[in-house]
Amino acid sequence: MSDTLDRSHDPARRSWEPSGVRHPDFPIQNLPFAGTPGGVVVAIGEMALPIAAALEAGWGRGLGLDPAEFATPFLNRYLLTTGPAEWRALRLALSDALADPAERDRLAPLLVPHAALELLPAVTTRDYSDFYASIHHATNVGSMFRPDNPLLPNYKWIPIGYHGRASTLVPDGTPIRRPSGQTRAGDAAVPTVGPSQALDYELELGLVLGGQNAVGVPVPADRALERIFGVVLLNDWSARDIQSWEYQPLGPFLAKSFATTVGPWLVTRDALRPYQVAMPARPAGDPDPLPYLSVPDDHTWSIELEVRLRSAAMRARDEAAARLSRVNFRDAMYWSPGQLVTHHASGGCALAAGDLLGTGTISGPDPEARGCLLELTWRGRDPIALPDGSARRFLDDGDELALVGHATAPGHPPLGFGPCRGVITAA
Ligand code: CA
Numbered sequence: 001m002s003d004t005l006d007r008s009h010d011p012a013r014r015s016w017e018p019s020g021v022r023h024p025d026f027p028i029q030n031l032p033f034a035g036t037p038g039g040v041v042v043a044i045g046e047m048a049l050p051i052a053a054a055l056e057a058g059w060g061r062g063l064g065l066d067p068a069e070f071a072t073p074f075l076n077r078y079l080l081t082t083g084p085a086e087w088r089a090l091r092l093a094l095s096d097a098l099a100d101p102a103e104r105d106r107l108a109p110l111l112v113p114h115a116a117l118e119l120l121p122a123v124t125t126r127d128y129s130d131f132y133a134s135i136h137h138a139t140n141v142g143s144m145f146r147p148d149n150p151l152l153p154n155y156k157w158i159p160i161g162y163h164g165r166a167s168t169l170v171p172d173g174t175p176i177r178r179p180s181g182q183t184r185a186g187d188a189a190v191p192t193v194g195p196s197q198a199l200d201y202e203l204e205l206g207l208v209l210g211g212q213n214a215v216g217v218p219v220p221a222d223r224a225l226e227r228i229f230g231v232v233l234l235n236d237w238s239a240r241d242i243q244s245w246e247y248q249p250l251g252p253f254l255a256k257s258f259a260t261t262v263g264p265w266l267v268t269r270d271a272l273r274p275y276q277v278a279m280p281a282r283p284a285g286d287p288d289p290l291p292y293l294s295v296p297d298d299h300t301w302s303i304e305l306e307v308r309l310r311s312a313a314m315r316a317r318d319e320a321a322a323r324l325s326r327v328n329f330r331d332a333m334y335w336s337p338g339q340l341v342t343h344h345a346s347g348g349c350a351l352a353a354g355d356l357l358g359t360g361t362i363s364g365p366d367p368e369a370r371g372c373l374l375e376l377t378w379r380g381r382d383p384i385a386l387p388d389g390s391a392r393r394f395l396d397d398g399d400e401l402a403l404v405g406h407a408t409a410p411g412h413p414p415l416g417f418g419p420c421r422g423v424i425t426a427a
Contacts, residue, residue: 004273008095009274011029011411032230034119036118039052041112042094043265048111052070052071059106125166127352128355128358130164130358131160133340144374157287169260170422171261181239183196195427196239199239199394201373201395202361203325204358206231208231209228224338228337229266231267234403235401235422237422238255238372263417274412278299278300279298280330293342298336300330300333304407307404308321309324313388326368328369340359400422404417
C-alpha cells in the first residue's frame with residue numbers, strides 16, 4: 001500500500017453496519033459528510049452517523065473535538081479551519097469506529113437512514129468561482145463561435161475563470177425556476193425580455209476548500225493540494241440565450257446567477273487518494289505550465305460522471321431516466337485541481353474555508369462525453385430524442401436533471417457522490 005494510503009483505504013475493510021457492506025455509493029472507504037439542520041453527518045451505507053451525537057456518547061475522546069462544533073450543519077466554522085492532519089485523524093477515527101464491532105453498541109443506536117434526513121451541503125460558502133478547465137468543452141464551445149480558431153491564445157497558459165454568486169447556490173432537489181432575461185435573436189434589430197428559451201445544465205465538480213490565506217498572500221503550488229478538503233457534484237445551470245447576448249466583454253453574469261445546484265455529499269480528498277491519477281499529457285507543442293502553476297505530485301481523480309434526464313411525462317409513467325452524457329473527469333481537464341487553487345490565489349485573492357471552486361463543464365473527447373446540451377445538441381442544431389418521443393434542444397419545463405458520480409480505481413470499491421438533482425419549473 002502506498003504511503004499516502006492508510007487502513008481507512010483498505011479495500012477489505014468492512015463496517016458492522018450491514019447496509020455499508022458493498023454499498024454502491026457509501027462503503028466504509030468513502031465516509032462523506034453532509035449537513036442536516038441538526039448537525040453534520042457522515043454516510044455509511046444507507047445510514048448517517050450524526051457526529052455530535054457520537055462525540056456526546058463518548059466516542060472519539062482522543063480527538064479533542066467539541067460536539068457543539070458538529071451540531072451545526074456546517075464544517076467550515078471549525079473543522080475546515082484546522083488542517084489536513086486533523087481532517088485525516090477524524091477520518092481514521094470514523095473508519096475505525098465503524099469497522100470495530102466493539103463500537104457497535106455505542107454507535108448503532110445513533111444511526112439514522114439518510115433518506116429520512118434533510119441533507120444540505122456541509123459548508124456555508126462565502127465565495128464561489130467557476131473555471132473553464134476542460135479543454136474539450138472549451139474547444140467545442142469555441143468551435144461554435146470561432147470555427148477556425150476555437151481556443152483563444154490564453155487558454156493553454158492560464159486557467160480561465162470568473163467569480164460566481166454564492167447567494168444562488170442551492171441544495172439538491174431545489175426546483176429550478178426558468179429565468180427571464182434580455183436576449184437578442186440572431187437577426188433581430190433590438191433585444192427583448194422574456195423567459196429563457198435555451199436553458200441548459202453544466203456537469204461539474206466543485207472543490208470545497210479548507211484553510212485560509214490572507215489577502216495579498218498567494219497559495220504556492222506546493223501548498224495548493226492541502227487547501228482542497230473535498231469534492232461535491234455541481235450543476236451550473238445556464239441560460240444560453242441570455243449568456244450569448246450579455247457575455248462580452250466581461251463574461252457570464254445573469255445567465256449563470258439564477259441557480260447552481262450543489263450535491264449534499266462532500267467526498268473528502270483523503271477518501272479520494274486511491275483514485276488519484278496523473279493529469280492527461282499535454283499535447284506535443286503545448287507550452288509547459290509557468291513555474292507558479294507547476295504543482296508537485298500534480299494529479300486529478302478518476303471519477304465516472306453521468307447526466308440523466310427524466311421529462312415530466314417519463315416521471316408520470318415511472319420510466320427510467322435517459323442518459324444524456326457519460327464522461328470520466330480524469331480525461332477531461334487541461335488544468336488540475338491543484339492548479340486551479342494556486343492560480344486563483346496567485347494575485348493575492350484570499351480563499352476561505354468553505355469556498356467553492358467549480359471546475360467548469362466537464363466534457364471528454366468523445367461526443368457522448370459532452371457535459372451540457374449546448375455541446376450535445378451543438379447549439380440546438382442536433383436535437384436529442386428522448387424515450388417519451390419528445391426531443392430536446394434545451395431543457396423543457398418539468399424536466400428533471402440528475403448528476404451522478406463515482407470515483408473508480410482497480411482493486412478499490414466505487415465511491416459515490418449521492419444525488420444532485422433539480423426539476424425545471426415555469427418562468
Ligand atoms: Ca460553468
